[in-house]
Amino acid sequence: MSNGENASAQHSRRVVYGEALRRFMLRPEATSVVAVIVLFIVFSALAPTLFPTRLTYISIMAVAAELGIISIGVTLLMIGGHFDLSVGAVLGLTSYVAVVLMRDFGIHPVPASFIAISVGGLLGLLNGFLVVRFRIHSFVVTLGTMLIWRGVLIALTGGFPMTVAIPQGFKDAMSGPLLGGFRMSMLWFFAVGILATVLLVRTKFGNWVQAIGQNANAARNLGVPVERVTILLFVITSSLAALAGIIQVARFASVDALRGEGMELQAVAVTVIGGTLLSGGYGSVVGTMLGAITFGMIQVGLVLAGAPGHFFRTLTGVIVVGAVILNTTVARRMANSKPLAGFKRGSTDADAAIKAGAEVDIGTSKSSTSASEAPR
Numbered sequence: 001m002s003n004g005e006n007a008s009a010q011h012s013r014r015v016v017y018g019e020a021l022r023r024f025m026l027r028p029e030a031t032s033v034v035a036v037i038v039l040f041i042v043f044s045a046l047a048p049t050l051f052p053t054r055l056t057y058i059s060i061m062a063v064a065a066e067l068g069i070i071s072i073g074v075t076l077l078m079i080g081g082h083f084d085l086s087v088g089a090v091l092g093l094t095s096y097v098a099v100v101l102m103r104d105f106g107i108h109p110v111p112a113s114f115i116a117i118s119v120g121g122l123l124g125l126l127n128g129f130l131v132v133r134f135r136i137h138s139f140v141v142t143l144g145t146m147l148i149w150r151g152v153l154i155a156l157t158g159g160f161p162m163t164v165a166i167p168q169g170f171k172d173a174m175s176g177p178l179l180g181g182f183r184m185s186m187l188w189f190f191a192v193g194i195l196a197t198v199l200l201v202r203t204k205f206g207n208w209v210q211a212i213g214q215n216a217n218a219a220r221n222l223g224v225p226v227e228r229v230t231i232l233l234f235v236i237t238s239s240l241a242a243l244a245g246i247i248q249v250a251r252f253a254s255v256d257a258l259r260g261e262g263m264e265l266q267a268v269a270v271t272v273i274g275g276t277l278l279s280g281g282y283g284s285v286v287g288t289m290l291g292a293i294t295f296g297m298i299q300v301g302l303v304l305a306g307a308p309g310h311f312f313r314t315l316t317g318v319i320v321v322g323a324v325i326l327n328t329t330v331a332r333r334m335a336n337s338k339p340l341a342g343f344k345r346g347s348t349d350a351d352a353a354i355k356a357g358a359e360v361d362i363g364t365s366k367s368s369t370s371a372s373e374a375p376r
Contacts, residue, residue: 028275028283031323032290035273039294043301050304058181060296065189068292069244070263071270072196073237075288078271079200080233081213081280082138086127087241087267089149091260094120095245096153099164099255109170113246120242121235123149128231138234146264154257161256166249174250185247189289192240197285209233213280269316270295273323294319 024030043051050056070087077084094116101112123145130141175185200206208229211219220226241260249255274291276283295316302311 027287029287029290030275031326032274032287032294035294035319035323036290036297039297039301043297043305046305047301051301054181056300056304058183059300060293061186061189062183063296063299064289064292065183065185066244066247067263067266067270067295068189068289069192069247070241071267071274071288071292072192072285073240074264074267075271075274075276075283075285076196076200076209077138077233077237078268078276078278079213079280079283080209080230081216082131082230082233083142083268084124084127084138084234084237085142085264086123086146086149087237088260088263089146089153090120090123090238090241091245091248091263092153092255092258093123093149094242095249095255095259096156096162098246098249099162102166103162103164109167109250116246117239117242120238120245124234124236124238125231127238128234131234132227132230150261153259157255157257159257161254163254164249166253171250171253174247183251185251188243188247189292192243193285193289200285205229205232210281213282215281266295266316269320272320275323278324 040052070091074084074087097119098109098112098116101107101115102109107115127138127142127145130136130145131138173184174188175183178184178187200209208219208224211222211224212226212229216226245260248259270291271283271288272278272291273294274284274287274289276288298315298319299312302315
């Protein structure tokens with residue numbers, strides 16, 4: 001092969017790799033992938049004998065699973081253009097409902113769990129109804145309901161923990177040991193993530209969610225049932241918070257007045273790290289799952305590295321702010337970027353539109369050229 005052919009082949013490879021990188025950076029998961037890789041390298045260097053071990057991975061997934069289930073619901077809601085600050089309180093209150101049903105009424109854990117999740121759905125229904133009916137920003141509505149549900153939980157528990165006997169079979173099914181020492185909560189986390197991903201990218205409902213987040217009025221004019229979809233998103237979010245609460249009840253066999261406190265802000269942080277924009281209309285469930293793993297890596301890695309406890313909040317805050325800056329900056333620049341030579345945008349409709357536009361431009365150019373070259 002001649003030098004010219006070698007140079008041409010190398011140039012082609014650079015173009016292919018460059019276009020692959022450009023398309024990757026256009027995806028919302030890009031930030032969380034980078035965060036996972038960087039944190040893994042950093043913590044492996046800080047604690048080389050402790051961090052890159054199976055027990056550490058088990059601990060990370062135990063943290064990520066429960067928070068991730070909540071965050072997946074928050075992600076769907078934020079893509080739809082809304083917030084829910086009440087998910088932590090909903091988790092605590094529905095956990096209380098499950099404990100009371102099992103302990104005081106003798107109901108089997110399975111139907112008790114379904115009732116508790118249904119209560120969570122009703123709380124989400126109330127949030128959605130208030131937002132839609134009175135046109136109040138979801139931030140304000142859910143901030144108020146968060147305070148209400150937390151106050152109710154404190155009053156019902158009297159500020160003291162409540163314990164309950166959990167059958168071993170139910171405990172194993174919800175949070176027991178899995179293959180390799182991992183917990184069943186990880187399996188629930190992946191199952192919810194897969195279902196939510198399919199819902200978001202493979203169904204009409206998912207298209208409606210993204211359309212509402214981008215422009216609710218335009219979506220309404222196109223026939224999207226904005227109010228109904230919004231309410232359903234709140235129901236899904238609160239139901240997933242209740243599911244995470246059931247997993248914690250099975251794990252700890254108890255509930256207390258502060259159960260779930262602070263998880264609403266952690267869920268927003270995980271969602272933002274996962275690439276979902278605060279403005280709505282853009283995000284990824286897979287990115288959120290990676291964001292939850294990032295959160296678990298921070299929490300476990302700092303402990304293994306011997307860092308002070310306050311570093312967890314500090315580092316989390318730094319990563320959240322950095323993720324927002326990176327997401328908005330990269331998304332803005334990459335959205336304006338053009339495919340590299342020889343590549344199309346990957347969408348049949350977009351390619352056809354670009355080709356049609358190019359043909360029109362060429363035809364116009366030829367007409368102009370012919371006219372200019374015609375004898376006067």
